[in-house]
Amino acid sequence: MTLPSALAAGLATHGLGGSTDLPIPFIYAMVGASWALTISFAVLALAWKEPRFADEPPSLDPPAPRRWRQVLGLVLTAWGLVALYAGPSDSSNAGLQAFYVFVWVGLVPLALVLGHVWRDLSPWRTLTGAGRWAYPEWLGYWPAAAGLLAFVWLELASPDPGSVGAVRLWVLLYAVTMLLGGAAFGPRWFDRADPFDVYSAIVARLSPFVQDGRWRMHNPLRSLPEVPVAPGLVAVLAVLLGSTAYDSFSASSFWQGRSVSDAQGTATLVGFCVVVGTLFVLAARATGGVSREDRRALPGRLAHSLVPIVVGYIFAHYLTYLVEKGQTAFYALLDPLGRGWAPLGDPDPSFFLSEHTSTLAALKVTFVVAGHVLAVIAAHDRALVLLPRAHRLSGQLGMLLLMVAYTFTGLYLLFSV
Numbered sequence: 001m002t003l004p005s006a007l008a009a010g011l012a013t014h015g016l017g018g019s020t021d022l023p024i025p026f027i028y029a030m031v032g033a034s035w036a037l038t039i040s041f042a043v044l045a046l047a048w049k050e051p052r053f054a055d056e057p058p059s060l061d062p063p064a065p066r067r068w069r070q071v072l073g074l075v076l077t078a079w080g081l082v083a084l085y086a087g088p089s090d091s092s093n094a095g096l097q098a099f100y101v102f103v104w105v106g107l108v109p110l111a112l113v114l115g116h117v118w119r120d121l122s123p124w125r126t127l128t129g130a131g132r133w134a135y136p137e138w139l140g141y142w143p144a145a146a147g148l149l150a151f152v153w154l155e156l157a158s159p160d161p162g163s164v165g166a167v168r169l170w171v172l173l174y175a176v177t178m179l180l181g182g183a184a185f186g187p188r189w190f191d192r193a194d195p196f197d198v199y200s201a202i203v204a205r206l207s208p209f210v211q212d213g214r215w216r217m218h219n220p221l222r223s224l225p226e227v228p229v230a231p232g233l234v235a236v237l238a239v240l241l242g243s244t245a246y247d248s249f250s251a252s253s254f255w256q257g258r259s260v261s262d263a264q265g266t267a268t269l270v271g272f273c274v275v276v277g278t279l280f281v282l283a284a285r286a287t288g289g290v291s292r293e294d295r296r297a298l299p300g301r302l303a304h305s306l307v308p309i310v311v312g313y314i315f316a317h318y319l320t321y322l323v324e325k326g327q328t329a330f331y332a333l334l335d336p337l338g339r340g341w342a343p344l345g346d347p348d349p350s351f352f353l354s355e356h357t358s359t360l361a362a363l364k365v366t367f368v369v370a371g372h373v374l375a376v377i378a379a380h381d382r383a384l385v386l387l388p389r390a391h392r393l394s395g396q397l398g399m400l401l402l403m404v405a406y407t408f409t410g411l412y413l414l415f416s417v
Contacts, residue, residue: 047377049392051384053222063213065120073121083336084168091162094332099167100155101329105318107196108311111203115210118200122190124178125197131186140192140231143181145239147174147195149273152243156250157265191228198236202227206307206374224378227304234299237306238277241406244313246272248413276406280306283402287395289388301386302399305379309403312371313410316364320353364414372407376400 080103084095110117119125154170155161181189190197204210205227208220227233246269249255260268284299327349335341353360379399387395 047380049384051381053219053225053378053381054385065125069117069120070126074123074126076121077123079333079336081171083333084164084171087336088338089164091164092332092338093164094329094336094338096162096164096167097325097329097332099171101321101326103196104151104155105314105322106326107200108203108314109322111200112207112311113209115207115213116201116204118197119190119213122194122197124175124182124194125187125190128179128182129186131182131184131189133184135185135188135192138231140233141198141236142232143193144195144198145232145235147177147193148199148236148239148243149270151195152239152246153266153269156243156247157262157269159262192230199240202236202307203311205304206311221374221378221381224304224307225382227307229300229303231300233303234277234280234306237303237310238280239273240310241306241313242273242276243269244310244317245276245409245413248317248410252413279402279405283398286398287387287391289391289395290386294386298386302379302382305375305382305399305403308371308374308378309406309410310371312367312369312374316367316410316414319363319367320360323353324349324351365411368407368410368414372403375403379403 080095080098082095083098084093087093087095107118150170154166158166160166178190178194181193185193191201192198205224206220207223209215209217211218211223249272250265250268280303281299284302285295287295287298290298327347331342331344331347331349334343353363380396383396383399384392
């Protein structure tokens, strides 16, 4: 089977080709779960008793857009759109591959290494102005949460995730919505409503290299709490985490062995996201000594602690897609019209991760456990700020147990695929 046809075969049943990795060995899952549990309770019982990452100076205003990045964003977008709409109408379409591999999965390492460069690369920001009206703040992140849910539904639960026609329609609706919203509400629309822009901005707060658009090495646990809190923030993170968990679950032998309708797949996907978000809200509010108003605000103020878990699980689940399918997508983009062009010669991609299953399993467990540890530390430090002194220990128990449950579930799904 040729390289393009191998990728096409995967895309035919799943936006990214499905979870083709072998499950992690049971001993790896057990070791990872043991470490997560031990470190969690160690942090709760023995860690610092006063906040360490709280009294930071306020964030600086983001730097002015860099023109070369805006031009690059327009060029890359135009290239991808030409590939998507003028290329082949099957799963070898280069735009389809780039959409699922680079735009979705590649967004995370891009934000971790370079910060929120999506702000400048976004063609929709570049093409719209200051807007005519003020963005309704009560909407918060809810439009972004809806957009993310629409994307993961297309990728994971739609009747044909590899359909070029479906992706073309989705991208068209997304582009029109962004352009109209940007023209109406200006940059604030993208800060709150663009699903990819919001995703990039949230992950960028975990970058150890870039803060507020400026290169400077720093402790990401200090910039992570600066994720802007607004209505719908928990929903955004619940969709990201819940959909990735559903992706693992839907690739399991239990799910694959059943005859599942499109409606059942959609309901299960939404159910995963709702359960993740609901449990987080309940755990965040499970404390005494606070007013009713403060209790309602706790989920939003602790939501940033979910970001490391989301990032860790994204890397654990999609690493091979990005590294291996990313190579094929790159070569496909060199031939956007599907004419057989090969400017770099015959592609010879590496499948190192798939060929070294022990290394891959170790990386998966490391990503999940590292994300869990960072999340526990972030939640612990913020709880010391938000909770009254008498409830600083007991008030963290619900959140701690929930994060352990998230991690155990993630490891179990990676083990049982």
